[in-house]
Amino acid sequence: MEDNQIEEGEKHRDVEVAPALISVHPSQNSVAVAVGSDLRVHDLLGDGVVSLLDNSGAxxxxxxxxxxxxxxxxxxxxxxGDDKVVKIWSAESWQCICTVSSEKRVSAVAISNDGQHVCFADKFGVVWVVDLHGIDGSQASVNKKAAPLLAHYCSIITSLEFSPDGQYVVSADRDFKIRVTIFPKKPLDGAHEIQSFCLGHTEFVSCLVFVITLDYPQGFLVSGSGDSTVRLWDITSGSLLDTCEVDAKAGHLESNGSDEGYSTVTGLCVVPDSTLIAAAIQRQVVSIKGENFIPTSLANSSSTGLLWMVTGVSNLPGFDFPSVSRVKVISGFNKSSPDCLEHEPLVLEDSDIPGGMKLLEKLQGSVKVEEKVFSAAAEAVKTAMCNLLIKKQYSSDKREYRKRTRNDKKIKQ
Structure with missing residues (x-):
């Protein structure tokens, strides 16, 4: 009877959805949005047309x-992502120059500052490294093997970042830990020297960024978490320098009329040439020009004072358009004055966004989506993140059932 109840419960788990993601070229030459398995790129320098070239034909x-x-x-x-494939593209020709297979689903990626190494993390807590020496953007895609770099103990890694000086690689996980590891001269041999641990979060760490100041060019680490805090760290010592309670900063946030639980910080973005940091908060509903907008990802470039946001989700059950996205841009950040805003942040009209309606049509798709769909998408992302990152407690019977029915066992050749 117990096994039947467990099996029934497993069949009715919430559908796993994926939030829409956004990334902007450092010089804002292009903007990329991912929704589900769909990767959409808009070229802001050319005519906007980007065709992803992959010699696999798939x-x-x-x-x-x-x-x-x-x-x-x-x-x-x-x-x-979830197809256990890492693709490395030339951001100039948009040709896939390298394809790497992962043993497990990929949860985070990072690129070394010199562009010679790509690191990615999987859901079993292993960070892998790919050596790109000898590969350039003019050649067809090659298959490369990744080497294990470091590992967290069976904990999903949620974020990866290289320090601004390239000396460290920083990894965060769902077990509240941030690990600072010295990036070795020979990464393929593994990274065995830990510089520090940044400990203090009481829920999963969701995102990491570095902020650089004139007095501290090596940068300070900033982390966001499911415990409703954004924290500032000195990574050489692992010391906690400051803590910001996002609920207190943003006011009392509500979700479906309830203020239960934490306001998860889902994304962080440093405003270029400043000490300003934008934070996406899962329970924060932002009213933008009459639309309720809940960001699922933030991005910017190092050359402009624009903050790019996307909201959306894939695999949304119960709707005709299961994969949706909406892009917004905020201006008003003064690069010449690091500690203040040039003027009140302004949400750009769709027609005023770089690339205009042509960009939005590419990144959002041509289908007009009702606001209620995005509200449902926000709730689906919230549920999915809780299911993925908040550790569950199982009875001994349920643990045994899950072991018997796991679907990631290696197939013997």
Whole structure:
């Protein structure tokens, strides 16, 4: 009877959805949005048309994309996700120059500052590294093997970042930990020297960014979490320097008329040439020009004072258009004055966004979606994140059942 109850419960688990993601070229040459398995790129320098070239002849990804990002120099772009494939693209020709297979689903990616190494993390807590020496954007896609770099103990890694000086790789997980590891001279041999742990969050760590100041060019680490805080760290010592309670900053937030639980910080973005940090808060409903907008991802470039946001989700059950996205841009950040705003942040009209309606049609799709769909999408993302990142407690019987029915066992050749 117990097994039947467990099996019935497993059949009725919430559908796993994937939030829409956005990434912007460092010089704002292009903008990329991922919704489910669909990777959409708009070229802001040319005529806007970007065709992803992959000599495999198959779609760029066969399952939900969970991580996208540009390299610091703007030459590389990486996408990865639930299909256990990491694709490395030339951000100039948009040709796939390298394909890497992962043993598990990929949860985070990072590109070294010199563009010579790509790191990715999987849901079993292992960080892998790919050496790109000898690969350039002019050649067809090659298959590469990744080498294990480091590991968290069976904990989903949620975010990866290289420090601004390239000396460290920082990894965060769902077990409240942030690990600072010295990036070795020979990464393929593994990273065995830990610089510090940044400990203090009481829920999963969801996102990481670095903020650089004139007095501290090596940068301070900023982390966001499911415990409703944004924290500032010195990574060389692991010292906690400051804590911001986002509920107190944003006011009392509500979700469906209830203020229960935490306001999860789902994304962080540093305003270029400043000490300003934008935070996406899961329970924060932002009213933008009459629309209720709940960001699922933030991005910017290092050359403009624009903050890009996307809301949306894939695999949304119960609607005719299961994969939806909506892009918004905020201006008004003064690059010449690091600690203040040029004027009140202004949400740009669709026609005033760089690339205009042509960009929006590419990144959002041509289908007009009702506001209630985005509200449902926000709730679906909230549920999915809780299911994924909040550790569950199981009875001994249920643990045994899950072991028997797991679907990620390796198939013997």
């Amino acid at each position: 779609p760029s990804h066969k399952d939900s994309i969970r991580a996208i990002r540009y390299g610091a120099n703007g030459k590389l772009f990486v996408s990865a």
